[in-house]
Amino acid sequence: MNHFEYRDQILHCEGVPVPLIAASVGTPFYLYSAATLTRHFQAMDQAFADIPHVTCFAAKSCSNIAILNLFGRLGGGADIVSGGELFRALTAGIDPKKIVYSGVGKTPEELRYALKSGILMFNVESLQELETLQAVAAALDLVAPVALRINPDVDPKTHAYISTGLAKNKFGLPLDQAAEVYAAAQAMPHIEVVGVSCHIGSQLTTVAPFVEALNKVIAFVRRLSANGITIKYLDMGGGLGINYDQEEPPLPAEYAAALKEALREVPGCTLIIEPGRVIVGNAGILVTKVLYTKSGAKHFIIVDAGMNDLARPSLYGAYHRIQPVEEKGQENVVADLVGPICETGDFLAKERMLPVCASDDLLAVMSAGAYGFSMSSNYNSRPRVAEVLVRGDEFQVIRKRETFAALIQGENIPEWEEFSG
Numbered sequence: 001m002n003h004f005e006y007r008d009q010i011l012h013c014e015g016v017p018v019p020l021i022a023a024s025v026g027t028p029f030y031l032y033s034a035a036t037l038t039r040h041f042q043a044m045d046q047a048f049a050d051i052p053h054v055t056c057f058a059a060k061s062c063s064n065i066a067i068l069n070l071f072g073r074l075g076g077g078a079d080i081v082s083g084g085e086l087f088r089a090l091t092a093g094i095d096p097k098k099i100v101y102s103g104v105g106k107t108p109e110e111l112r113y114a115l116k117s118g119i120l121m122f123n124v125e126s127l128q129e130l131e132t133l134q135a136v137a138a139a140l141d142l143v144a145p146v147a148l149r150i151n152p153d154v155d156p157k158t159h160a161y162i163s164t165g166l167a168k169n170k171f172g173l174p175l176d177q178a179a180e181v182y183a184a185a186q187a188m189p190h191i192e193v194v195g196v197s198c199h200i201g202s203q204l205t206t207v208a209p210f211v212e213a214l215n216k217v218i219a220f221v222r223r224l225s226a227n228g229i230t231i232k233y234l235d236m237g238g239g240l241g242i243n244y245d246q247e248e249p250p251l252p253a254e255y256a257a258a259l260k261e262a263l264r265e266v267p268g269c270t271l272i273i274e275p276g277r278v279i280v281g282n283a284g285i286l287v288t289k290v291l292y293t294k295s296g297a298k299h300f301i302i303v304d305a306g307m308n309d310l311a312r313p314s315l316y317g318a319y320h321r322i323q324p325v326e327e328k329g330q331e332n333v334v335a336d337l338v339g340p341i342c343e344t345g346d347f348l349a350k351e352r353m354l355p356v357c358a359s360d361d362l363l364a365v366m367s368a369g370a371y372g373f374s375m376s377s378n379y380n381s382r383p384r385v386a387e388v389l390v391r392g393d394e395f396q397v398i399r400k401r402e403t404f405a406a407l408i409q410g411e412n413i414p415e416w417e418e419f420s421g
């Protein structure tokens with residue numbers, strides 16, 4: 001359930017008509033509903049209310065500090081994957097003791113920053129990363145709290161690019177090596193083993209792969225315990241899918257019930273979850289304006305948002321529902337919805353029944369809150385778009401549209417003598 005609805009044929013975000021925001025901030029822009037963000041965060045968090053847990057929102061899915069701040073105020077933490085995301089989470093006021101740090105390629109500088117910030121846990125993905133963390137912690141005379149990320153070799157049955165828990169994926173440690181790395185960690189004076197972590201992929205639409213992975217992790221935790229290694233935190237990552245089109249993913253309560261059932265085997269462990277998409281995906285849309293239309297072998301609707309603003313259709317062939325911002329009883333036409341970028345791969349929808357459009361019509365690209373703005377770029381030297389947050393009858397720009405000056409910020413023409421040949 002979300003708060004994007006038509007009232008008198010005009011799409012509203014909560015109490016605010018979308019055309020009113022477009023007139024004020026220009027297009028394209030990302031638009032988020034605070035009520036939907038809150039509802040989705042609480043649905044996930046409260047589904048685990050009866051067991052010790054920390055909900056660490058996956059900052060990569062939507063990293064605006066206003067949104068991180070909202071989740072922080074609701075009691076959430078953050079799952080981060082870079083020094084930049086740590087900076088965002090801390091700036092947003094998230095408690096460092098609720099931050100977990102994932103990712104296969106953390107640099108020594110990033111490890112130092114996170115260690116000094118006093119985060120809850122490093123999800124370490126290789127022996128070399130562990131050795132680097134030990135060295136960084138020793139130099140600071142600190143002790144790093146660590147979970148090793150296990151690769152359980154489970155098929156999440158999702159798009160290949162967002163499957164992370166198969167043996168052939170780059171993530172985590174194979175189960176048959178993990179016990180040895182735990183033993184090594186246990187012997188390192190500046191490492192404290194506190195957890196086990198696992199994240200098998202994104203946009204999962206059934207609970208079975210989560211349960212399969214969790215059962216493998218639990219069996220492994222028991223092995224560790226038999227070897228005298230006690231685990232405090234069990235981090236099951238994120239990955240719960242959403243409805244973009246026809247998918248019928250499990251509800252947070254169903255997902256939680258399945259995990260809690262398996263977790264009875266390891267009483268005393270605190271569960272960490274890292275949801276991203278399920279919280280923000282359907283809490284945000286991308287609003288774009290029709291520039292031109294043309295027909296030849298195909299009908300094209302050319303809009304002012306492109307693959308640099310929303311990469312998912314080009315990157316994964318992802319489906320986003322397209323809706324008119326004003327319902328005028330338009331006919332539909334089979335068309336490609338494309339952006340201004342000089343790439344044939346620049347499309348938001350392909351061969352879709354879309355409303356017949358005229359220049360200046362507004363369209364809403366639905367379900368764009370997750371991996372939308374956060375994956376956007378300046379390709380074709382396009383300033384990144386504005387982000388707007390609605391609460392009730394009010395809206396606020398939470399990120400200004402970038403300027404041309406921002407595009408060249410930090411660039412420099414060398415003052416070398418002219419090359420004379």
Ligand SMILES: Cc1ncc(COP(=O)(O)O)c(C=O)c1O
Nearest residue numbers: 058102202238239274275276277
């Ligand atoms: C380690 C980790 N945790 C959590 C997530 C969030 O996943 P999702 O947005 O599907 O919940 C990701 C995303 O890929 C991830 O890599």
